[in-house]
Amino acid sequence: MTGSGEEISKQLQSGQNQKQDRNQINKQNRTLQHYGLDTDRFMNTRVPSSKRYQPTEYEHAANCATHGFWIIPSIMGSSLLYFLSDDQWESITAWLYGTGLSGLFIMSTMFHTVSWKKSHLQIVEQRFHMCDRMVIYFFIAASYTPWLNLRELGPWAAHMRWLVWIMACVGSAYVFFFHEKNKILDLICYIVMGAVPALVLLSMPNREGVLELSMGGVFYCMGVVFFKSDGLVPFAHAIWHVFVAVGAAIHYYAIWKYLYATGSSHIRSAR
Known part of the structure; x- marks a missing residue:
């Protein structure tokens, strides 16, 4: 019972903090409007790094649309790679890559929809946010998997085939235990995961x-x-989504052209 009471207390405190944040944002926006700077539609005021930015209604819609648009194309593209596979190993690789690719857009869209329409459900929103962050690690691992599985690699480099998935699991565990505790460290982890x-x-x-x-x-x-x-650039997060989609599209094109398209089988490793 004590644990339950503490959990309820934390939820109430979290709700009060978010309400205070929204009131502060509205107050700052009214000040900007007084000087002829209307930001209500396209951008709210920037918040401290320890708090989460509250998008406007237009920004919420853009966040959902910019990744939701790519759900069906990512599923169709993944299916194409699967049907182009010549053997079971290529089929498994296509499935892993496709799951990571489509999973990224699906989970991102789900989180932003919940954040927009169900933000009052603090625990639900937090869980979706954690899943959204975890999926990024698996998306990075999945993006490298076709190259690591279907290309000839040196003896030491071949270990990256399984190491990249261990990194994704470690990153997900970090999100589970330290979600948004250190946002700069979160970003560094993603960059390292993508660079290694x-x-x-x-x-x-x-x-x-x-x-x-x-x-x-x-x-x-x-x-x-x-x-x-x-809070500095209107629709900043939606623009980030567009860059992610373009980067993913370029990587997909390379995987299709060099690893799966007809006539490319001569460059695949013998495995």
């Missing part, structure tokens, strides 16, 4: 596709600027 396997891929004897991989990585890195710009 990339260094391994640079050692591939066959360099076809490296240019596209680099271009996709550039879009992800550019998007991080907007990821950290809520």
